[in-house]
Amino acid sequence: MQSSRNGILRYPVYYLKNTEIFQNIVVRIEEELGIPQNSGMFLYGMRVLCGSSKKSIELKYQLFKTFGWTEYDISELLRRNPIIFLICEEKIRKKLDFLMTELGYKPHFLATHSPLLSLSLEKRLAPRHHVLLVLKEKGLLDYNFYTAAIKTEKQFLKILIEPFKKDAPGLLELYQSNKGCSNIDAILR
Structure with a gap:
C-alpha cells in the first residue's frame, strides 16, 4: 500500500482525470500492457500510458x-x-x-x-563490462555480467575492484574513466 500512495503522491496528474478517461486507462493497462490491477507494476503502467x-x-x-x-x-x-x-x-x-x-x-x-x-549504458553497463573483460583477460575472475551490473556501486567496488588492485593495476582508473567520474575514491572509504 505504501508504494501505491507514493505513486499517487508523486504523479497526481495521472489520477486527476475525467472518470471515463481514467476507466479507459485502467482497462488499457490490463488489456494492452497485460498488467493486472493487483500487480505492483500497475501504477507504473499508469505512468506509461499517461506519459506516452x-x-x-x-x-x-x-x-x-x-x-x-x-x-x-x-x-x-x-x-x-x-x-x-x-x-x-x-x-x-x-x-x-x-x-x-x-x-x-x-x-x-x-x-x-x-x-x-x-540501467545507464554509459555510466553503469559499459564501464562494468570493461572491468569484467580486464579481470577475465588477466585470468583473475570470470564473473556473471548481470550480477555485476545490478550490484550497488559500493558492492561492485568492494567485490570487483578492491580485491584486484594489485593484480590489475589501473583497474579503478579504467572504471573511473569509462564511467566519466572521479568520486569513486569517496565510495571506497
Whole structure:
C-alpha cells in the first residue's frame, strides 16, 4: 500500500482525470500492457500510458521486434518493468545493441531480467563490462555480467575492484574513466 500512495503522491496528474478517461486507462493497462490491477507494476503502467502516446508505445514495440523480440517477450517485459517504455527510443536501441549484439543476451533473458534495460549504458553497463573483460583477460575472475551490473556501486567496488588492485593495476582508473567520474575514491572509504 505504501508504494501505491507514493505513486499517487508523486504523479497526481495521472489520477486527476475525467472518470471515463481514467476507466479507459485502467482497462488499457490490463488489456494492452497485460498488467493486472493487483500487480505492483500497475501504477507504473499508469505512468506509461499517461506519459506516452499510443504512437510512441507502438514505435518502441516495433523497435524491440527489429531486435528479434517476440510478442511474448515484449509482453513479459511490459508486465515486469513497464517503465522501460518511458525511455527514449535511441537509448533503448543503444542498450539493446550493446546487450544483444555485444554481450549476446537473448530477448527472453532480457525480458525476465529487465533491470538491465533500466540501467545507464554509459555510466553503469559499459564501464562494468570493461572491468569484467580486464579481470577475465588477466585470468583473475570470470564473473556473471548481470550480477555485476545490478550490484550497488559500493558492492561492485568492494567485490570487483578492491580485491584486484594489485593484480590489475589501473583497474579503478579504467572504471573511473569509462564511467566519466572521479568520486569513486569517496565510495571506497
